[in-house]
Amino acid sequence: MRITCPHCGARDAQEFTYLGAADPQRPDGMAATEAAMFDYVYLRENPAGPHRELWYHGAGCHAWLVVTRDTRTHAISAVEPAKNRKAGAAA
């Protein structure tokens, strides 16, 4: 596979580390419930189709990326820095 890092350009997948689904949001703070945290830590969708997932460009710019990949074909339709997404959502 190749992933086009928004900072570095198209790179071999060897440069990246996979983490998993990008959309679960960590329940932050002392008010978070154990149940919500359990969901965040363990429960994942497993779609056959487009999947937003986290990849870490550890051998490049060290950016965590949200990669939208079709799990059936590996076709990648979008790559964006995870940092921008959260900052954008908060704004």
Add this chain to the structure above:
Amino acid sequence: MAETAISWAPRSAWAGIAQAGSFGASGEAGVTATLLDGFGLATLIAGPHATAALSRLVEVKLGLALPRAPKIVSGATHDAIWVGPEQWLLRAASRDGFQPLLAELAPHAAVSDQSDARAALRLSGRRVRDMLAKGVMLDLHPAAFAVGDAAATIIAYIGVQLGRLPDGPDGAVFEIMLPRSMAGSFWSWFAASAAEFGCAVSVA
């Protein structure tokens, strides 16, 4: 005192690993390697909204503009290499005055001295691209990786900083910086990969 001064001599990252000379196929060397040492190096990470101020300061002090993309920008005495968003490696040809310079930059950036953290070498020669193709997973065709382009990538499982410098008398010039602790493994790969082209090694 004299004895103390001698005993605190720094040791090159290449010491015991590589030395000047030549190896591999005889005849005109297809690859030329220059081992670099004694440079100053630091990571700069701009603070929130501080990139502009940092850039201005670097421009004033060193006469070079911090790149905003994977590039290496060279001034008379220093190079700035983009390594990530809002993050650069600043390299000085000499360590004289480097620490005071870093202190001046510190208000605008997280500054971390890395002068001893990397082994570095410069590569050129007629077959340099053929040699690099044995480890670099990037397109180094002249049209794809131009003078001034830079990339953080992997060679032989080693994270490296690769850059293309202005062409020299024997054509394209590439520079590679790699973690100091991995210099031995890197050289093992390099020596195996360059042998078929013949390699001349010098120390800058």
Add this chain to the structure above:
Amino acid sequence: MSGQPFRLASGGLIDRAQALDFSFDGKSYRGFAGDTLASALLANGVRLVGRSFKYHRPRGVLSAGPEEPNALVELRSGARREPNTRATVVELFDGLEAASQNRWPSLAFDLLSLNGLLSPALVAGFYYKTFMWPAAFWEKLYEPLIRRAAGLGRAAGLEDPDHYDKAFAFCDMLVIGGGPTGLAAALAAGRSGARVILCDEDFRLGGRLLAEKREIDGKPAAEWLAAALAELESLPEVRIMPRTTIFGLYDHGIYGAVERVGDHLPEPAPRQPRQRGWRIYAKRAILAAGALERPVVFPGNDTPGVMLAGAVRTYVNRYGVLPGRETVLFTAGDDGWATARDIAAAGGKVAAIVDARSDADPVRKGLADKLGARLFVGGVIEGASGGRQLAGVTIRDASGATSSVTCDLLAVSNGWNPTLHLTSHQNGKPVWDDDLHCFVPGTLPAGLSVAGSAAGRFTLAQALEDGARLGREAVAEAGLTPAGAEPVPATDPETAALQPVWRVKGAKGKAFVDYQNDVTDKDVELAAREGFRPVEHLKRYTTLGMATDQGKTSNLAGLAIMAEQTGKTIPQTGSTTFRPPYTPVAIGALAGHHRGKDFRLTRLAPTHGWSKEQGAVFIESGPWLRAQYYPKPGESDWLTTVNREVLAVRSGVGICDVSTLGKIDIQGADAAEFLERVYTNGWKALPVGKARYGLMLREDGFVMDDGTTSGLGESHFLMTTTTANAGKVMQHLEFCHQVLWPEFDVRMVSVSEQWAQASIAGPKARETLRGVLDPEHDISNEAFPYLAARAVTVGGGIPARLFRISFSGELAYELAVPAGYGDAMMRALMRAGAPFGITPYGIEALGVMRVEKGHVAGNELNGQTTARDLGLGKMMSSKKDYIGRLMAQRAALAEKDRPSFVGFKPVDPAQRLRAGAHFIGIGQAAAMENDEGYMTSVAYSPHLKHWMGLGLIKGGAARIGERVRAYDPVRNGDIVVEICSPVFVDPEGARLHG
């Protein structure tokens, strides 16, 4: 030395001036440059080249290409001996040694051919049925017997003496196959200025043009070929790679290739690799891999002398070899007739032509007459005789009458299958074409187009047209402007009518579907009867399509017979999903440089040279080579050395490299808050100039890592991690910052490589250090107390950092200097500590001292332990949120009987403890249900003069004083140990604070 009795007097693309001597099964022969091993053997009249896999039947060369199922030989000798090489693609070189496989004692007289007589017992699935009982016989009797009887070649069993390379290439267009289609495509793209890579597995480009007598533009095709190659070579952005097989197609335009750089030489040229594994990144690719001819299933179809008709043409036209004196042609279409024509043109005799089609075509009749061959319209071959060498065939004509014809070569033509393997590597399903009687590529992987025969467009005219058109299209799709179209050259006329014959049911004898795996038509019928009908079941049950050829000549016939059995059509029955690699690939080509000591990278500490000088024994610790211990002359075992090192530290002073710890520079206004969130304990109150021990959990509540973090400035910290987790922690921190809390001003970078760091430990550590630091630094206990962390200088102004932290429990410091000074630092410390008997110590002594102090390390931080398990529950703050907080509070993780951390000592102090021993109550059986935990770390304490252990046991500290068994059946250990505090030495910490 024989005179190559089957070599034609002239012709062929061989260099008759360059004779090459080689041997097969110890006998010497001569061939020419340009030969393959197969063509040279045939030129010398060698027909019998191997014994079959199961029945040990005599086998000869079937094909002239990579699909060869029979002619598998062991090539070379000694460490370079390579089994299962296909003689049809082995380029002949002077001195080549080859040996036949799977025969004993000799190829001609093979005792195990008796397996053929046992064949009723060796049918499909025989090993599932026959050898099930008695069970004990399997390992001792059946398996060794089967392994000896069935099999392919022998591996060398020695280290491969050759070097292999790995390399990466990029292009606009990759052309797979250098036949007319590929050449036309490469020309169209190359003329447009595209960066083109043209690969062909053969050592000579041209594909079928090398094997056929064809005309292009009214001239012999060879002229067009030479001109095309010359033009391609003149284009600077076109790279031609012969001897290079594209073996796999991967995601996003990545192609795996192997280039046989030195396989055609006795041994690789100096400094050249034997092979080079390529990963090619292509914007577009054109598959122009041609097609593979299909045999017919009939009794005796494996007799040496039965050969594919196209292969016969290859041997005649390309290699100047006539593989038989008297030929019978068995054809199902027009294509086979070219073989009869070419044999006759070369002076050979065609005894009979058996055309399975029932239409009597006057043109064909005329040609048969001209060749002087008997013509059997609507006939089939129903038997072959001769055993080790074809002696004749039985022909059944349209009326059902049979006649015998003497011949030593039977050329079989049954149509071609597109070489579409790569189109299937991403799960693409080939689709059946009723008109072409073959599977053609289905849905194509992104970026790939298929041209010429590989697409089922079998004529030369179609090949040239496809190549030019798709080449131009690919250029446009790669984002370039195609050059103006040139007219497609005209070719001589050809027809491709075909009515394939899947099998001939004969009177007697085995009819092989899969030569390589000895699968017969009866095996496929049996599979159908027993319900193994889906194509995947058929393959597993009968082994059809397995092994080195992966069914290149057999899959379709297998499907056809299954279809016939089940009353379905071929496409209803199934198709084959091909997976990489297309042909076998040596592991060496995939590993490249990375084997032996270069299998993975090795990291050396900046003090490595010094440690080596000191006589250190090194040990791998992840990628690092670390000094394990420093033996002195006269110390015969490691424990003596380690005991000396430990005692030296506890009584005087020792130094140990700790440069390998991860070091992360963390800065920014929110850095302290960030530490609060990633560590379990509090950080906001950490003063500048102080270090603190920190514990980090994973989000699931288990311990991830530990280490000290020091305050270097108001918003500037230096975190240390364990050696093993340095990279993982960096990635975790980046995740926490970028994904969880991007709003934080926190900036971090690894500085692990920048600093050489040494631990100076022991009662004389301070005095030693005083001799190394520049004199202005006050390191008295008052000025520099336990956990102080400050910038200092050494050697007259060299910036350094000093931390008063201790892993050994002694008065100890860690001194860090820029890595280039690491060597000098060790020497300066040795000189300064000389009056106190300073002793270098390795990680073994470090480990002993940490066990003596009951510190947790990697063995305890194993990903399955919580802070509470490790006795570190008090470090979990209840006042703030941090990674892992909630999950660590889960009821099951707080249960009292979770195995938790304590010390162990042998009740009999003379007894040795073993890490990995399991704890079992005294008097209880050593069984899983009585398991109470296990010993994680052990060490011999020269201080206490007995072994001590750390471990995890149910109930933990509440059971101190209790005795249990430490049960270690692997090393026959079963001893009684007492549960104790994990701190064995100086529990008050008096030494630490001294």
